[in-house]
Amino acid sequence: GENVEQHPSTLSVQEGDSAVIKCTYSDSASNYFPWYKQELGKGPQLIIDIRSNVGEKKDQRIAVTLNKTAKHFSLHITETQPEDSAVYFCAASIPPSGNQFYFGTGTSLTVIP
Amino acid sequence: DAGVTQSPTHLIKTRGQQVTLRCSPKSGHDTVSWYQQALGQGPQFIFQYYEEEERQRGNFPDRFSGHQFPNYSSELNVNALLLGDSALYLCASSGVGADTQYFGPGTRLTVL
Numbered sequence: 412g413e414n415v416e417q418h419p420s421t422l423s424v425q426e427g428d429s430a431v432i433k434c435t436y437s438d439s440a441s442n443y444f445p446w447y448k449q450e451l452g453k454g455p456q457l458i459i460d461i462r463s464n465v466g467e468k469k470d471q472r473i474a475v476t477l478n479k480t481a482k483h484f485s486l487h488i489t490e491t492q493p494e495d496s497a498v499y500f501c502a503a504s505i506p507p508s509g510n511q512f513y514f515g516t517g518t519s520l521t522v523i524p
Numbered sequence: 525d526a527g528v529t530q531s532p533t534h535l536i537k538t539r540g541q542q543v544t545l546r547c548s549p550k551s552g553h554d555t556v557s558w559y560q561q562a563l564g565q566g567p568q569f570i571f572q573y574y575e576e577e578e579r580q581r582g583n584f585p586d587r588f589s590g591h592q593f594p595n596y597s598s599e600l601n602v603n604a605l606l607l608g609d610s611a612l613y614l615c616a617s618s619g620v621g622a623d624t625q626y627f628g629p630g631t632r633l634t635v636l
Contacts (some may be wrong), residue, residue, distance in 0.1 A: 417566075443623040453616055454528075454627040455567070462623070500566050509555055509618050511580055512625060514566030 413438040417515025424491050425523050432518045434501035435483040439493050441503040444484050445512070446475060449498045458499075459486070491522045526551060528617050528628035536634045537605050545600040545631045549617030555579075556598040557625060558590060561612040573598050602633075610635045 414437040424430050436444075442463040447455035461468045461475045461484065468475050472491075477484040488495055498519050502512040529548045537543050538635035549556050555574045559567035569582035573592035592598045596617075602609055612632050 415566075434579075440581075445624065447627070452629075454530075454629045457624060457626065461626065504623060509572075509574075509620075509622060511557065511569040511572060511582065512567070512616075514568070516566050517564070 413441055413503050413513040414507055415501060415513045415515045417501050417518060418517065419518060421519045421521075423521045423523060426464065426491060426493060428491055430486075430488045430491055430495070430520055430522075432486045432499055432501070432520075433483060434503075434515050435481075436503040436504070436513075437482065438505055439479075439482065439507050440446070440497045441513075442506055443504040444477060445502050445504075446486050447502065449517075451497075451501070455500060456498075488520075493522050493524050496522045498521055528615055528626055530613075530631050531628070532631060534632045534634075536572075536636065538625040538636050539605055539607060541605050542601065542603045543604075543605060543633060545613050545615075545633070546597065547600070547615030547617075547628060548597045550626050553617035553619050553626070554596050555618045555620070556592060556596065557579075557616045557618070558598070558600045559614040559616065559627075560584070561614055561630070563611070567614055570600070583601050605635045607635050609633065 426434045445460035474487040501515040557572040558570040561567045571581040576592045587603045612630040615628045
């Protein structure tokens with residue numbers, strides 16, 4: 412099966428700075444890569460996703476990049492705010508559509524006001 | 525539009541007991557996946573139900589079983605509970621042929 416590694420495990424940034432979280436995957440057949448934000452006591456919330464036919468996707472302050480050759484993808488959060496503080500998970504999925512997700516181990520992001 | 529709902533929110537059981545967790549998918553979704561999330565870890569896939577059949581299964585023992593009803597809601601059953609089964613159990617739903625999975629708030633299971 413797929414193996415997803417995520418770094419760093421913890422990240423602290425000053426409010427207004429950028430945060431970058433990186434993930435690598437092992438199975439070149441993976442074609443869908445979602446990112447989830449999980450706040451304490453809640454379920455994961457989808458924040459952005461990218462498919463293997465796209466190299467970059469942006470949604471306001473959040474962007475994701477994908478390098479299929481190197482088998483890694485990254486989450487970029489710009490102009491961080493205290494409410495961005497949470498645990499972020501990357502995931503990968505192998506076709507066909509709707510297949511199980513393989514999750515990374517999570518990154519605990521703290522934005523310091 | 526209600527999102528994915530799960531019940532109960534919290535549950536405390538003792539070793540050897542059995543437990544049933546419930547999930548209602550997002551409106552319009554017909555596929556339900558279950559994940560186990562241990563403290564400080566990412567979710568681990570248990571199994572997925574589509575058209576009332578188990579379509580995929582992760583690396584979990586037969587003590588974990590499930591069911592999907594005609595209205596697409598689902599149950600997760602765990603028999604002979606072990607201390608190691610203590611975790612947050614997450615349900616996710618998706619639509620036909622769609623990649624995206626939407627998660628519910630989870631059920632926190634504590635086994636004593």
